[in-house]
Amino acid sequence: MREPRDVRRQRILAFVESRGEARLSDLAADLEVSVITVRRDVEALAREGRLRRGHGVARSVGAVERAVAPSGPVTDGGTVALMVPERHTYLYETMHGARGVLAEAGIRVALHIAPQAGGAERPLVDRVLAQDVRGLLIAPRWRTAAEEEADYAWLARVEVPTVLMERRPRAGSVLHAMDSVCTDHWYGVHLAVDHLVRLGHRRIVLAARDDSPTARALRAAFTEIAASRTEIEHWSVVLSAQDVGAGAAPAPLDLAARLGERGATAAVLHGDVDALILVQQLIDSGVRVPQDCSVVAYDDVVAALGNTPLTAVAPPKHEVGRAAAELLLRRLGEREGAAAGRGRRVELLPELKIRGSSQSRWAP
Structure with missing residues (x-):
């Protein structure tokens, strides 16, 4: 597609x-x-x-x-490095939120796009820190849990104030106390599942990849939440796309067939593009959306643009970037004045935007 x-x-x-x-x-x-x-x-x-x-x-x-x-004020406060993964539209919105706050503070932003290859961030950060930068805002790609664990040690040794964006390191890890700002993805999944249950859906599927920290968080949250809802008769987690390796777009799977095999009447998809693909697959196979199957997207980057506008969980992408930048500014002030304070782990709540792709099971 x-x-x-x-x-x-x-x-x-x-x-x-x-x-x-x-x-x-x-x-x-x-x-x-x-x-x-x-x-x-x-x-x-x-x-x-x-x-x-x-x-x-x-x-x-x-x-x-x-x-x-x-000679404008943008350079008066020095430079902060901002690093996000290549081809990651979701995090680009976060990036814009951070840039606005830093520009208002008179700090120049040096944007760096990390390639898709595993471990790409470390050499890039090493080069960045060899320059005169005051701080670092970073959203590592972390395609696998192993890649994430491998990055903990060197990230903990970064010598400038650092804030993680949309990343929540493992509890008890060496990065547990590092400043971070993240969406409360458990709550986002709760919003999606609760919405579908209230509409009368009892057979729900989560379709998500397994190639990012957010995808893994959604899969874990859905498993916990769906298992705890006694109203749900059947639930399952499936891959939304086949990972074909770094540098290549994931290959779409026949999700419509997988939903049919499970008798599902509702699906939660991460992210928007995969949700749009599913809607088209369902329509092509004669399944009406939302009359026969309700679909909820997770990300809300382009969910509203489909022929059938998608109900979607909308993480506060822009606000995450702003909060991360504000946290970094606070850390910079502490570093140059009083002793550094405790690390902060900030979580922001997403919201559910109800559109045309979800409907009550009892609607005519």
């Missing part, structure tokens, strides 16, 4: 902002689309004022503004 236009444009923005400028041909190669498609996207983004278009290139608005006013 072709990537939704809004997702593609978010990726273009992130690519351009991370480099200041990008050739359209490079963007097309990275996104695996034609140069004509990229040109149309860049023209649309330029009309919205989100980037600047040149001859064969796209330029970051921030880069243009800094060129016009190189």
Whole structure:
């Protein structure tokens, strides 16, 4: 299934902002689309004022503004490094929240995009710390639990104030006391399951990948919550897409068939694109959404843009970035003044946005 236009444009923005400028041909190669498609996207983004278009290139608005006013306050407070994974639209929204807070504080943000390969963050962080940076905001990819555990030791040794975004290290680990800001994903799953149960659904499936900390948190939360709800007659957890390795997009699975095998009348999908794929699969197989099967997406990046707008759990992505930046600023102030305080583990609550893909089992 072709990537939704809004997702593609978010990726273009992130690519351009991370480099200041990008050739359209490079963007097309990275996104695996034609140069004509990229040109149309860049023209649309330029009309919205989100980037600047040149001859064969796209330029970051921030880069243009800094060129016009190189002595502005953005550099007065030094530099903070902000690192997010490549091709991760969800975290790009978090990134924008953090950048706004830091810019208001007069701190320059140096954005770094970590490649998809496992262990990519460590050498990148080492290079970043060799420069004059005051702090680090980071969302490691952590495709597997083993990768996550392997990163704990070196992250604990980072010598500048560091805040983890949308990551919650294992309890009792060396990173337990590191500053972090994360969505309460257990509560997000609770919202989705409770909504479906209240609508009368008794056979519910969670479809999620197993290649990120968020996916693993959702799978664990669903297992606990579904097992505790006596109203649910049958529940199961399945893969939403087949992992084909780093650097390649996950291969969609026939989720409609899996739901049919289990007699499910409702599904929770992580994330939006997989949910949109499922809706199309269901329709193609003659299953009506939401009359025969209700679907709830988890992420709410592009869930509202489907032909059937999807009910979705919406983590506070932008607010997570803002809270992480505010926590880092507080830590920087403590470092330069009084003794550093205790680490903080902040959790923010998501919300459920009810749209057209969920319906009561008793509705006509």
